[in-house]
Amino acid sequence: MVYKFADIVINRPIERPFTYSIPESLKEDIKIGSIVEAPFGNKVVTGYVVGLSDKCGIEKIKPINSIVDKTLCVDSKMLELTKWISTYYYSSWGEAISAAIPGVLKKGASGKRQSPALSKERAGQRKEKRDEEEKEFEFIDGSDKHLTPNEKQKLALDCIMDSINARIHRVFLLHGVTGSGKTEVYLQSIARALELGLSSIILVPEISLTPQTVARFKARFGDKIAVLHSRLLGSKRISEWRRINSGAAQIVIGARSAVFAPLKNLGLIVVDEEHEASYKQEDVPRYNARDVAIKRAELSKAIVILGSATPSLESFYAAKNGKYILIELPERVDSRLLPAVDIVDMREEMTRAKKIPIFSQKLREWIEKDIAEKKQVILFLNRRGFSTFINCRRCGYVIKCKRCSVTLTYHFDKKKLVCHHCNFNMAPPEICPECNASYLKYWGLGTEKVESEAHRLFPQASIARMDTDATHKRGAHNKILSKFKDAHLDILIGTQMIAKGLDFPKVTLVGVISADTALNLPDFRSAERTFNLLTQVAGRAGRSDLGGRVIMQSYTPQHYSIQAAKTHDYNTFYDKEISLRKELYLPPFCHMVSLTLRGRKEERVFKASDNLKNNLEKESKAKNIEILGPAPAPISKMKGMYRWSIFLRSETSEAITSILKKALNKNKSSGIIITVDVDPS
Ligand code: ADP
Ligand code: ZN
Numbered sequence: 001m002v003y004k005f006a007d008i009v010i011n012r013p014i015e016r017p018f019t020y021s022i023p024e025s026l027k028e029d030i031k032i033g034s035i036v037e038a039p040f041g042n043k044v045v046t047g048y049v050v051g052l053s054d055k056c057g058i059e060k061i062k063p064i065n066s067i068v069d070k071t072l073c074v075d076s077k078m079l080e081l082t083k084w085i086s087t088y089y090y091s092s093w094g095e096a097i098s099a100a101i102p103g104v105l106k107k108g109a110s111g112k113r114q115s116p117a118l119s120k121e122r123a124g125q126r127k128e129k130r131d132e133e134e135k136e137f138e139f140i141d142g143s144d145k146h147l148t149p150n151e152k153q154k155l156a157l158d159c160i161m162d163s164i165n166a167r168i169h170r171v172f173l174l175h176g177v178t179g180s181g182k183t184e185v186y187l188q189s190i191a192r193a194l195e196l197g198l199s200s201i202i203l204v205p206e207i208s209l210t211p212q213t214v215a216r217f218k219a220r221f222g223d224k225i226a227v228l229h230s231r232l233l234g235s236k237r238i239s240e241w242r243r244i245n246s247g248a249a250q251i252v253i254g255a256r257s258a259v260f261a262p263l264k265n266l267g268l269i270v271v272d273e274e275h276e277a278s279y280k281q282e283d284v285p286r287y288n289a290r291d292v293a294i295k296r297a298e299l300s301k302a303i304v305i306l307g308s309a310t311p312s313l314e315s316f317y318a319a320k321n322g323k324y325i326l327i328e329l330p331e332r333v334d335s336r337l338l339p340a341v342d343i344v345d346m347r348e349e350m351t352r353a354k355k356i357p358i359f360s361q362k363l364r365e366w367i368e369k370d371i372a373e374k375k376q377v378i379l380f381l382n383r384r385g386f387s388t389f390i391n392c393r394r395c396g397y398v399i400k401c402k403r404c405s406v407t408l409t410y411h412f413d414k415k416k417l418v419c420h421h422c423n424f425n426m427a428p429p430e431i432c433p434e435c436n437a438s439y440l441k442y443w444g445l446g447t448e449k450v451e452s453e454a455h456r457l458f459p460q461a462s463i464a465r466m467d468t469d470a471t472h473k474r475g476a477h478n479k480i481l482s483k484f485k486d487a488h489l490d491i492l493i494g495t496q497m498i499a500k501g502l503d504f505p506k507v508t509l510v511g512v513i514s515a516d517t518a519l520n521l522p523d524f525r526s527a528e529r530t531f532n533l534l535t536q537v538a539g540r541a542g543r544s545d546l547g548g549r550v551i552m553q554s555y556t557p558q559h560y561s562i563q564a565a566k567t568h569d570y571n572t573f574y575d576k577e578i579s580l581r582k583e584l585y586l587p588p589f590c591h592m593v594s595l596t597l598r599g600r601k602e603e604r605v606f607k608a609s610d611n612l613k614n615n616l617e618k619e620s621k622a623k624n625i626e627i628l629g630p631a632p633a634p635i636s637k638m639k640g641m642y643r644w645s646i647f648l649r650s651e652t653s654e655a656i657t658s659i660l661k662k663a664l665n666k667n668k669s670s671g672i673i674i675t676v677d678v679d680p681s
Contacts, residue, residue, distance in 0.1 A: 002027045006064060007051035008038055009094035013284070017093075018047075019056050021063045029067055033074035035101065037065045048074060048097045072245065074101065078260070081296050090593075090657050090676040091285035099285055100260035102237050146220070149188065153181050156327045160189050163303045164196065164267055171294055173274075173319040174307040176329030177338065177568065178539040182307045183213060185329075186270045187220055189305065190251060194224070198267025198302075199250040203289055205276040205500065207255050208477060212503055213272065217253050228254030228261065256281060256289040259296060266300040269293045273500070274306035274315055275532055280681040288679060290315075309539070309570070310532040313581060316574055317588040339510070339541040339548035341566040343557045346514075358445060358453045363511045363551045371461050371490040375546060376506040379454065379493045380537045381447050381513040384467045385409035385418065388444030392432035399433070399440075405637040412448050413469065422639045450513055451493050458491070466494035499537045505544035510537055515554040515562050522634050524586050525681070527561040531573050534565035585626075587679070591653035593660070594680045596633055598641040599672045606630070608672045609644040615666050616648070619659035625650040641673075653678050 004027075007017035020038050022030055030036070034049040039062050046068065074082075074097060082096040089096075149157055156174065163170045176182045190200040202217060204210045207229035217225055226240045226249035243249040245262045252261040256279055259269070271279070271290045279289040290306065297304045306315055306324070319326035332338070344360040352361075359367075367377050389407035391398040399408050401419035408417035408426075416425045431438045451465045464470075464480050471477040477497075484492050487506055492498060518530045534552065542548015554562055564573035582589050595612065599605040609630035616627055626649050633643035648656045657678065664674060 003030070003052035003054060005053045005056045005061070006030060006034075006036070006049045007053070008036065008047035008064070009050050009092065009097065010040060010045050010047045011094050011098035012045075013092050013095065015092050017050055019058055019061065021056075021061045022052075023063045026064060026067055029070050030064075031073055033076070033079060035068040035072060035074065037068060038062070039065065046098075048094060050079065050093065075262070077296075077299055078262070080299055081260075081292070084295055085285050085287050085292060087657070088653065089285045089287050089678045090660065096285045096287075099257070099281070099287070102241055102257075103234075146188070146191070147184055149184065150181065150333065152329050152331070153185055153188075156185050156329065157188055157192075159325065159327060160185070160303065160305065161192055164189070164193055164198065167301045169298045169301050169303060171297075171304045171306065171318075171324040172327055173311055173315050173324045174305055174327050174329065175309070175311055175316070175319075175570070176307075177309050177332060178536075179332040179334070179336065179543070180309075180329035181333045182329060183216060183272075184333075186272070186305060186307065187217070189268060190221070190270070193267040194221075194250060196267065198265050199263040200252070200268040200270065201258060201261055201263065201266070201293070202251070202253040202270040203258055203272065203279070203293060204253065204255060205273050205278045207253075210272075210500060211478075211481070214253055217251070221251050224249060225251040225253060226261070228252060228258045259289045259293050266296070266302045268303055268305070269297050270305045270307065272307050274308050275310055275312040275528075277529075277681045280679075284675075286675075286677045286680075288681070291679070310535050311570075313528060313574070313577060314588040317578060336542070338568045339538060339550050341538055341550040341552060341568075343515070343562060343566055344551060344553045345557045346553050346555050349553075358450060358513065359457060359511075360551075360553050363553065364457060366509055366549065366551060367458060367461075367491070367511065370509045371458065374487075375508040376484070376487065376489070376504065377491045377509045377511065378498060378507055378537075378540050379450060379491060379511045379513060380495075380499060381445065381450050381493070382495050382517045382533065383444075383446045383514075384411075384420070384448070384469055384495060385446035386412040386448040386452075387442035388446055390417070390428070390440055390442050392435060392437055393439035393441050394437035395432060395435040397432055397434035399429070403637070403640040405635055407444075409444075409446060410442055411469065412452065421635065445514065447493055447495060454491060454493065461490040462488065463491045463493065464489050466492060466498050468495070468497070471497070496533065499533060499540070502540055503543055504540070506546065507541055507543065508546050508548050510541040510548070510550045512537055512550070512552040515552040515565075516556050516559075519556060519559060519561070524581075524584075527559070527577060527580075530559075531561040531565055531577075534562065535568065535570075538565065538568070585649065590649040590651060591656065591678075592680060593648045593653060593656045594677045595646040595648070595660075596675045596677070597630075597644050597646075597672055598638075598675075600641060601671065602642040604669065604671060605642045605644050608669045608674075609646060611669070612663060612674070613646055615663040616646070616659065619663060620648070623650065623655050623659060625656055625659065 006020050006022050008020055009017045032049055036047050037044050038047050082100055083093055086093040086096040174182050193200050204213055226244050228240055244252055252258050271293050274290050281287050294304050318324045344362050349360045350356055370377055387410040389398060401408055401424050403424060404419055404421045406421055408419055411418050417428050418425045447465055447467050454463050466480050483489050515534055519526050538550040541550050560576045597605050597609050613630055620627055628647040630644045630646045633645045636643055650656050
């Protein structure tokens, strides 16, 4: 069938498709799902064909320019999935499709127009970068063998395989402490799916932070696996995508966007560390890859394995209510005990030392002992920089970013004050900008200061720091880990970059400098985040016969999330947290949608927020939707824009998004940008 007209959606916040005519030369090749270039205003944009027809009511119709690549096409299942994303997460269909397709594919022909000299030089650079990329996982041993599953793993595998065999969509929640054999269950499930001719996706939170996991999958599946990670350059990304599209690679491992890998015959999606916030995309469409994975699996009659030592409250609640199937792996494979955790009450420490110490006496003594015995130490603090705020001792003035309502962090390396939101930086002033006194005091604690204090206290130790400041150069991350692995380092200091997945047998001591950092954030998930992070960090210690110990320093040692982390007790934490969530009507008992209004004039932002609230109120009553706010956003000014938020909650997010359209259309005020975030994280 040859058609004359095509309906096209584009990567803009416009819901309706646009109709174009199909030039004679493209009629043979154009299909639903074709990626095309077409004129839009005075520009040429990439569009996706979502409909074909013979009739068109429009008089002046423009033709499509070209098809980007005749061999590539968004298949019908992917169109259905992206349609769902656009509805659920409140974006346009074009924006959702665009998120599912690698950027380099969209540029199409324009990327090829380069002068020969230039492209030669670029090719040189590209090769260099590619070599570094290949090195990315070099410090890991390459051999991996199929293990005989133990009793618990066998039960899990049987349960999972029954569903794969029967091609019934199911979601399994695999709950097991680190070292309980979850990854082995993923590997064997994937292997068996492969035997049935079914393909698999493994999602990991951040691929550069989980190199050891990735290496195990590569070692087991060799050429059948494609790795999609954020540092992949355009050309490599496109070749991996083609390998997947053609069926040459039947297993894909990658971060968030790998959920869109164009695999055929999908049988299984694994979401490792399913509770991780990094599965949530911060830009439009603001999807959660875990939830998209479940939807994709449902459309493909595939199964999902959500794995975690600390499942999200949402997933564990769903499992307890029979919506997901709960599989527990309660013990470590080698029956090695989890490390002993000591909590140091820093309030007592402060009274004793008559100042605010960075290292408690206990932590100091254990570090000295372990490095003397040539064991290794990890020190964790989830804050970068040296001092996190500076104020004047005379007038109290606090130095803040002019464009964001946050304090500037002092970075000793660069001798600069830096905004962690917009990267604004300046030389630290000598005198108070407000009252000219020369009593500026540096407060707060970041990884840089921990590093400098560690050098002072343990002069004989070799120490490295790993955070986004220390690793923004390509390859730096890998270098530090290699050095640590080869035991050239005694102490590794880092942010949450070092909390995940690392498996270094010589690490016998983990020190958590401040267990409370995340607790004081204005976020209903702060207790959950604290528990997850502490549990994860603690898991870095005691991974061999050398044993292990964790020391957590805290100013709120009685808090249930810290107490539960001490005893590695997920169930107790869950029971306490779920009853609070119920009482306060928070997820998983409701769904939330957050609206953020931004603008340069505070008065206008506030007025628009108030207006929007009034419009929403009219619609919300009948639908049982609760409106909270407007209130200033937690960061009330960012990059020069004032920010106000409104929260909506209800039993389903569909109830909320269904009333949004009308209210937002009525609410168009100039100079105000509104973002919608469904199930914010
Ligand atoms: P998790 O993913 O829960 O942290 P892993 O699957 O990585 O656990 O297993 C932890 C360690 O135990 C790994 O070194 C793995 O090779 C080993 N292991 C897992 N399952 C078995 C098994 N059935 N027999 C022997 N060793 C196993
Ligand atoms: Zn700023």
